Amino acid sequence: MINPSVHGWIDKYFAEQQPLPQTFNSNEELFYTQTRATGFIFGHIISFDTPSPIEQQDWLPEEISKLGMLNTLFQMYRLTRQNNDFGHFINEAVAFYHLLTPKGFNPLQKMLASSSPSSKLEKIIHERVQTNEDLFSKNFSHVITNALLFIDVLAFKQYLENGSLPEKYFNRIEDTVISVISLSLKTKTGISPHDDLLLKLFESSVRYNKFSPTTIPNVESLDLSYLQNDLEKFYIIDLAGISLWSDAKVENEERYFLYKLGERLNIPDTFVLESIHFVNEFISQHKAEIPYFNNSNPVKNFYDQTTESVVVLIKRNKNRFLKEITESKELMQLLAKSTHKDLDKEEKKKIKKQLLDICKTVPSLTIFLLPGGSLLLPILIKFIPKMLPSAFNENEE
Incomplete structure (x- = not known):
């Protein structure tokens, strides 16, 4: 099983x-629709377009984004170069991202100097899937990973075809994306409760521009001259569509906006109509899991994200963790007791101390030893009884 949080995951991906x-495939529209079907375009990945299926159950959102990013970059390489040389792909991807690095001293570049190409790409992808929010804000945010990663894929296409990037490519594409999304939101006939979250999503995903409301009055006034290939245009149509979506419908005025946008981009009405249907179906089907369509309290976001991370860590280290627990008779007794009785202060202290001792022996669980890590222990303690044999849970007798 691939674990995108552990060194070596790219090599393992290609091996598997x-x-x-x-x-x-040499059809760009087919490449795009297959990529869109995975959810990568919308920043909410539901599957991977791979020869061998990859289960993402119990994966963290960041891990899903990392593998989705790698796979989509590789599929772009296959589309452009028409070969499967993944070693060459990795080298090309590293060289591509090297172009984006400002000249001069770069701590990351120095750190990567002695790494293998796949290790370098792992570190690069880890950085690219992050949002531009600081760590504190991210903990309380609906937006977990960057939602505009497809711009990297579009830029990689330019690099593969030309050996270089047009000057300020990212800036220009982002600027167009910002204008279209901002105008789309302004065009909506009704205010949706999701609009603020969508704004937050794109604000935290841009890297080279500042997201701000547009002063452009209508779609006819948009500057779309920089968009040269169909993939860029398809992407713009879909981003506009997701911005206009509201309560499982797109009003006539909003449809007009999308068709007019398609006309300006020389994209057939058939694609625009397909985009409208796909966006509606995708959001309707996955709305409950898409963070930017779920408005909740920031503190609840923090708790939910933290709980998810802790549970995933425990599940991945379940066997070793349980082995350590069962070797401590006192800890087992206290945990069993906690399933049906409240523990006193002294007993809680004993559980905390012994669990921290166990976490020292399991490398993946050292998160609990970091400053503030002990605050996560209640989540860990709450989850442990579910892993214990039923004999230790008197509620199941």
Whole structure:
């Protein structure tokens, strides 16, 4: 099983995907629709377009984004170069991102100097999937990973085709994205409770511009001249569509906006109509899991995200963790007691101390030893009884 949080995951990904298909897609629209079907375009990945299926159950959102990013970059490489040389792909991807690094001293570049190409790419992808929020804000945010990662894929296409990037490519594409999304939100016939979250999503995902409301009055006034290929145009249509979505419908005025945008981009009405239907179906089906369509208290966000992370860590280390617990007779007795009785202050202190001792022996659980890590222990303690054999839970007798 691949674990995108552990060193070596890229090499393992390619090892598990062997043998790679020897047929190559040359249709850009097909590439785009297959990528869109995974949710990557919308920043909410529900599947991976891979030869061998990859289960993402018990994965953290960041891990899903990392693998989705790698796979989409590789599919772009296959589309452009028409081969499966993943070693060459990795080198090309590292060289591409090196172009984005400002010249001069760079601590990350110095740190990566002696790393293997796949290790370098792992670190780069880890950085790219992050939002531009600071750590504190991120903990309380609905937006967990960057939602505009497809811009990297579009830029990678430019690099593969030309060996370089057009000057300020990211700035220009982001600027167009900001204008279209901002105008889309302004065009909506009704205010949706999700609009603020969508704004937050895009604000925290841009890297080279500041997201601000547009002063452009209508779609006819948009400057779309920088968009040269269909993939860029398809992407703009879909981003406008997700911005206009509200309560499972798109009003006539909003449809007009999308069709007019398609006309300005020389995109057929058939694609625009398909985009409207796909966006509606995707959001309707996955709305409950899409963070930016769920308005909740920031503190609840923090608790939910932290709980998810702790549970995933425990599940991945379940066998070793349980082995350590069962070797402590006193801890087992206290945990069993906690399932049906309140523990006194002294007993709680004993559980805390012994659990921290166990966490020292399991590398993945050292998060609990970091400053503030003990605040996560109640989540850990709450989850442990579910892993214990039923014999230790008197409620199941």
